[in-house]
Amino acid sequence: MSAVAEHSGAGVELVPIEPARLPTAVSDLIRSGGRMQMSYAWYRAPGHVELRYLGSRGQSGDFFMWRCDADGPVPSVAAICPLLGWYEREITDLFGVEFRGHPQPQRLVLHEGARPVVPPLDPAYPADTKLPFEPADGGLPEVASPDVQRLPFGPVRADVVESAELIFFYVGEHILHLHPQLFFKHRGMEKRFEGRSAAGAVVLAERVSGVGGFAHALAFCQAVEQASGCMVPPRARMLRSLLAELERLYNHLHYLGHLSHTTTLKVGEAEGKLLEERAKQINGRLTGSRLLRSLLVAGGLRRDVDPGPWLGGELERLQAQVAVYARMLENTNSHLDRLITTGVLPREVAIDQGATGPIGRASGLDRDLRRDHPYAAYGMLPLAVPVRTSGDAHARVQVRIDEIEASLALIERARLQLPEGPVRVDCVLPSHAEGLGWAESPRGSLFYAIHADGDGTLCRVKIKSPSFSNWRVFPFTVHDSNMMDYAINEASFGLTVAGCDR
């Protein structure tokens, strides 16, 4: 135990807490303006699960972590802090920990019908043994009224999309309730990190959610760097910020194109996707990878890249095209008619259920990890954080349009301020170390918590992806809404399934 405390990463205070005190502590924190970020479990010793609760006091107060043993049942805090409800269910599925008094004690990550002999994340789980599985009903309640239709849609849906099943309960055009049955794509990614070296695991982080791969790898590398106390050279830090903004750029452009698809604005769709393609081609030319892969490593970058004047010219051209495109979208009534007042997410729901990224910012939550908990070179760059308060699909679009502009400005500043020098230092993960890394990915807050074994290999990696948070929030904007608006609303959230399912 003492070894854990010694190596706990700087900046994250570790506080022991009795399980029985959790409900009081959580409500005290929330009342005082703090917030819970996530919770996870790990085996601190064979057979001994320890729970971790990550929180922050106030907007940009330092992160802290509560730790408590879960040798018996633990009181659930889901009723006090709803956003923790999914984390508790995940811990039950993967670690077998019982949470007393959970308002929704159903399975989450593992599907009904999966029958692991021991919990999958228990080191005693036999390696490379596929879960015994008999597909079974998800245990949704029967609906008594004959007027209410049940529509299971998916997991294989129309067009090229990720697999997820959406179960609608509706009357006519009116949706009463949406139950997204996710985790068809659960790959057990967190367990795949175990036993790997920090350097060898970056390729995994890049592939948790492909279109957020750079942010994932960045958060992972920063967790390793925090655990090992190594200092990333200034040039690498600046390049990391630059590349992270390039990722935001192509994601947001895709978002605008896809949203135009759902409002049947054909030329708008084509233009958005064409601009996304230009951004991806710029990525390819700069880094060798259209999705910005194979560059990050704990300690810096694997190799230097040269964002020379050609990049400035390309982005300037793109910026002019984006400006025209965004102005046209904002002047198209048929498009705006479908967005304004669609899928409203009230601020209170956004806070309680844990909305993050552009979704939270469109509902008035002025949060951005780049500004509130700076990493890479964000502390040295001027950052505009757009916020809207109406919480509808249109607000979510406007936040993203403003973020595109802000990203382009950041890239240019980073390019001009880029210092010379090395891009990598050696970074060795000490034995029994732990660390926390974070990034504001294009979709919101992303956390990696890592724990090292005695030999400096990884023994536990927890991934908190933004889509895990926002998928939980999303149905609250669908209940009591209209079938016609569903696809538009879903597109306006810009969710990924892989990031959520892992």
Place this chain on the structure above:
Amino acid sequence: MPFWTFFGLRRGKATTPWPDVDLQSGQEGVLGMPRFEPERCEPACGDCAAACPTAAITVRTGEAGKERLAVDYGRCIACQLCVEACPADAAVPSFDWAFGTRRRSDLLLSAGTDAPDPETGERHSRDGFRRSLHIRHVDAGSCNGCESELQALNNPFYNLHRFGVFFTASPRFADLLLVTGPITYAMHEPLRRAYEAMPAPRWVMAAGTCAVSGGVAGGGYACGNGLDGVLPVDLYLPGCPPNPAAIIEALLIFLDRMPQKVKGGRLVD
């Protein structure tokens, strides 16, 4: 909204003339699978095999201490770690991203070993489909990198429709099942049912390294190791993810509209 019409017209043609005109595939600078020159290997090295996160590379010591290198490009995720680990320029970066093959064995580069040939494909004649192919895509647990590149196929730059190739919503209208991901335990059954719903003749494409061999996620408690043993595969395309041009080339190879470039794990021009 008439101004969109004028905007579209003024914007002109965005579609690349590739593949009819070379060098405009849009993949400038995009790295592909590394090339290997086993004769340059240092004795008793094996650094590349140790660095490879997906066990695509095996090095065995053959007669007279000469290393024998075998590479399974069906497992390669083009992460370039072997290139960085190699002390002797035996693994070099390349732009070889077009790795579509009809047989799994064509993805195996081996110096002096006989790989068994899992004969698939050629089950049905593709005559009649060469100019019109309908695809049903099924995501069986990908990281969404493959979906990102598949969605790009319909952007104005690649404009997949010009080849007569379309994505279709219903498997009942589909000729080719394009599968991404390592096949998770929960997607196994929906995938099988999508295949069962397709009318014959029907074909299957493993798109991306995960679908070919499991990739970085393969194995473990929730994942399979790709399509082999799940469905009969007619077209393999490793890549992580394969870029849109690589996907188009693979489809054209499948339709006999372009010669296969990869044989025995090497790109033959």
